[in-house]
Amino acid sequence: MFRSSKDAIFLFLRGINTNTYKTQSLQPIVRYLHTSDRIEGNQNGTKTSKDDYFAAIHHISNIVQRDFYMERTLNKMRISIDSELVYRVLRACSKSGTESLRFFNWARTHHPSYKPTTVELEELARTLARTKKYESMWKTLQQMQTLHGLIVSSDTLCFIIEEYGKQGLVDQAVQVFNRASKIFRCQQTVELHNSLLFSLCEVKLFHGAYALVRRMIRKGLVPDKRTYTILVNAWCSAGKMREAELFLKEMSEKGFNPPVRGRDLLVEGLLNAGYIESAKEMVKRMVKQGFSPDVSTFNSVVEVISKSGEVEFCIELYHEVCRIGLVPDINTYKVLIPAVSKLGRIDEAFKLLHNSIEDGHKPFPSLYAPIIKGMCKSGQFDDAHCFFSEMKVKGHPPNRPVYTMLITMFGRGGRFIEAANFLMEMTELGLTPISRCFDLVTDGLKNCGKHDLASRIEQLEVSVHQRELGIHLSTQSNRSPNPMSYEVFEDGELM
Template identity: 25%
Template sequence: MRQFGSVWALIEEMRVENPQLISPQVFVILMRKFASARMVHKAIEVLDEMPKYGCEPDEYVFGCLLDALCKNGSVKEAASLFEDMRYRFPPTVKHFTSLLYGWCKEGKLVEAKHVLVQMKEAGIEPDIVVFNNLLGGYAHAGKMADAYDLLKEMRRQGCEPNATSYTTLIQSLCKNEKLEEAMRLFVEMKSNGCQMDVITYTTLISGFCKWGKIKRGYELLDQMIQEGHSPNQLTYLPIMLAHEKKEELEECMELVNEMQKIGCVPDLKIYNTVIRLACMLGEVKQGVRLWNEMEASGLSPGTDTFVIMIDGFLEQDCLVEACEYFKEMVGRGLFTAPHYGTLKELMNSLLRAEKLEMAKDTWNCITASKSCAMNVSAWTIWIHALFSKGHVKEACSFCIDMMESDLMPQPDTFAKLMRGLKKLYNREFAAEITEKVRKMAADRHITFKMYKRRGERDLKEKVKEKKDGRKRRARQRRWGGAGSSKKTL
């Protein structure tokens, strides 16, 4: 909660009442939290404050501080602290590893290599973790020649590269579509007696599938199983995503069956992928069947799963089913601000189909839910949807409900409602809303005239944006048609 002052007060209370509870780990937690908040000086101050509470910092605590700073983007400060403290806390392999990781993460490979020199000067031999961090730095920077040289150097120093070493490089090659080079490294790994693991195979499979080479992905999957490695959900997911990209629903279904046969239970990401593809292809019934199968296996649908199903039903104009799934999502406490787009699409679809009562019922379900704290954005979506479909009085009524929840309408919402009521000659409604808005503006120290003027300006800009958008789309259609004619000719 970033209440750092309260934390120190709590530790002071512990010192007075229960000093035996204060351990170095308490201060390590503080250091890590200060470091993650990029409060570097505060994190370092913790080290100086420890003796006041009967805790003397040691190499372990100092190492935790360095590690926290390096992992949170403060490696320059960590390196400076390391130099200042190296005579108080004798350097360890962990200290050097943290610094090297931090420099590699920042892409400062010269500084990272200097850490290796410092290690040797301190009489500490780099271990596999140190080398793998440096390999990761080279791979991230695309310096594969340096990475290959480092592999040779590791062997010369008697530190044989492990599965992580090779997988780090293979992942970088796959990311850059250098698939054959990745395979050569995979073969080299095998010939050097390094045991590949599930992560190595999964990385390769993911790389081939990402670039549309599904057949090679399946070949690697078969090889993996033959060698006694059990694929997991992460192994199957990239194959599934590749099939989704090609809109191959049947292949996705077969893959789910294959997973179940070998005892690899599909997870939520797998089901979401197949359900999304089924809905995209209009096979909503298949999506429902997969949903039921997923729940039967003990998995609970997540927010994304609900959104996929709701979108699928809306695409097929199955409004009743879309509302049912939306209400269930709300009931499970899964409806939050990031998914207001789904609310907008649902409400607009219902009102387009003239299902006003169904839309009201769905909205009331949200406001009645204790798990949904509706903000101005959500109310605005609903009010604007009503207004745009000609339900001006209903829009005004819900605007009053919003204000009774102590939420002030956006300026353009107010301006829009006033225009609508003016056309309806409904002065009483207009006066009631104006009076409430005027009072809310005063409570918030906002000038009503400025609020009103801003609303009218914002509304004009939005109307202009819509008109410009329509003109642009019309021009694009005309140009597209002309282009097509020319090609035909």
Template identity: 70%
Template sequence: MIHASKKLSLIPCPSSALTGNAIISAVLRRLSTTKTTNDDYFAAISHISNIVRRDIYMERTLNKLNLTPTSDFVYRVLRSCHNSGVESLRFFNWAQSHPLYTPTSFEFSQLIQTLASTRHFESMWKVLQQMKTLNLSLTPHIFSQIIIEYGNSSLIDNAVEVFNRMKNFNCEQTVEVYNALLLGLCEVRNFHGAYALIRRMIRKGGVPDKETYSILVNGWCKAGKFKEAQGFLEEMSRRGFNPPVRGRDLLIDGLLNAGYIESAKEIVRRMIKEGYLPDVATFNSLLEAICKSAEVEFCIDIYHDVCRLGLCPDIGSYKIMIPAVSKIGKIDEAFRLLYNAIEDGHKPFPGLYAPILKALCRSGRFDDAFSFFSDMKVKGHPPNRPVYTMLIRMCGRGGRFVKAANYLVEMTEMNLTPMSQSFDLVTDGLKNCGKHELAKRMEQLEVSLRGD
């Protein structure tokens, strides 16, 4: 990993003074001291990056600044300009022209990733060749990224070529690299080639990981080939290569990713009927997909079924379900879920109890909402500004302007600054119901907070 300590020799300068070219002259000029702050250094990197991205006379501007590039300096600028392929290459060539700069694998790797992601493949290959000439090593991760970008561009033949040429760069074909090519083959629905690639991986001594299985199962499911996906999992199991997670969980995830929610639901129903449980990650994926399709009742039933069979939902399960059941007005069920989460050892946070508060206010149960909110302030995580803002808005809709004013004051006591719209809502409401003195106090509070 590259650290900020490996940066240019810098001079100390207050951050407030670093604007425009003053950043460059004060921070990036190579002098004898190294006492520049990190804030100054990264402000300078940002300034240089803007020049690289936007200045059509980049090289001339950089030359005028009398910079002495270092490995860390060049790497950070390249990373900051990862969406600008041509400009990054020009900057790297400019840096290489400096007699005191010698590039390392870090800068080359970052530039190669940038050129690949911006589809400048010809320039990318030239940089790769230059790296090879300098005897700098390339990691399998870089090649996997190149293969993925070729796959994203539907240039699968080129992706295969990269895979085959890795040996010329003395780079190992790791499982990550196999998975990258597998993803590209599945994207173009070349499942025969994809399965042949897995067989080659095994023949070469590789062991498929979860990603390997997920890519192929997702691809088959996306193409509607459910039997093929199931058959693949069964065959791999017979050959002794069981996936790191259970096959049916992979199949459910694949169906959900492909949008076949009913088919995924059917597998889960069958699993539960047979007494089997999905893992928590798969269960949460199922909950999220089904809640988005507004079939919250199914989620409630499936939640209770799996809990009876011994599944322990995690906090992610409750983050999905509590807002969903609250939104459709099932407040008692929302409370039940919240208390289950508390019994499981989770301390309620605003994202869990805010939906219940909103549902209570919508149903006109303001006294219950206020009591519940007080309870959460004691037993849960402190409310944040969005919770207060929502509660003030709901109080306004229900005509509870005095209570809303109290929450405004409470916010300020917690060092949370209310939005101007909240003050407008409360003061207008108080005036309309004859509470002019309290409205005046709210106006004075807003003025004191704004400093007007």
């Protein structure tokens, strides 16, 4: 996202062992974390690079996760702590429960000016729940409620309930659900019911799940799409297709129709459970009866089936559902066009692309790049070149991966002059080629006797690297002079 001085930060960190820090060497890294520099910049009005800030956040996160003496190292860094920094570090350490708790406690106890907020507390609670540190999680939540009056939101409670369900701890999930209104002053909403429903279905307690749905209805809550999806997916994954159908039928008779059609829910449930053949048969029955699946359901079916290699079935299904009224969206074409192009059906890929244009979609690189690649694989380099020129006018501008693919495919096909032209073209657009592209083109030109052009490409590579270095150095020079200067030596140590 922010690229201005990432290389400099990496130079800082390259030779440093997180277990043997020197206070002097760490201060240039964290100077961006002091409040005055981070928010407003220096007295001359220049703002500190956000890339430096996030690189330093990444460095602190590595310390939290890997340094056994974390607190001692962090104290040497003399960081200016605020809510944003704590939240970003906790989010970066989302897989390290104990270490995240240690960092949170260090921030609270060593920096009296820092007052925890609900944002950091909820992130910490999610991390502790995710890493099964339930006792520490509840102790921290109770402590924060007592000291600071902080209470987690219903979304976090839903997350905790579902994490209990994933571990098979249904009793604990039920306890959290029952305590939501009393302790956390949180209403038992549809979302909270859905989370408990998810936990019950995770351990195949279908009778309890169905009883919970009936309880929702008695309390006047209306089941939403996720309510139906959770139950249908669970029944389908357990091979209980009949029960899923009866549930949808019963809910319909009671006047609670799902936001999407029951057949679509069943198809998606079968796909999620891995029953691809059953999902195919159900879709074929729907189409034969004149019913088109929902476009999102159709996209899911096509994506799963095309990955299994049955692209021909997807093409036939696409034409059939379009005849009975389905209106494809852009995601439909994002799935079908690459799959068809990979199969070598270039004519069919062109038809799909033209259909997407007629539907009002401007071609994305992800739509026309697979067609170009398929044409190159079949040896149609001239046609691919013409089509690419047309897409530059009619479609969205090509990006770096498209040019990389073009250079690679034309180079493999022995069309090194065209590959060199693509290389120059992308540099003129401000896109930096990868080193492999330069090597491929220069070696190919030399092998076919085009030494002058190969020399120009080598000069272009040098100028591109110099330009990148110049941008980096100009960014460094625009910063305010820091009283603690530093040098990077060959061994990577920062002094």
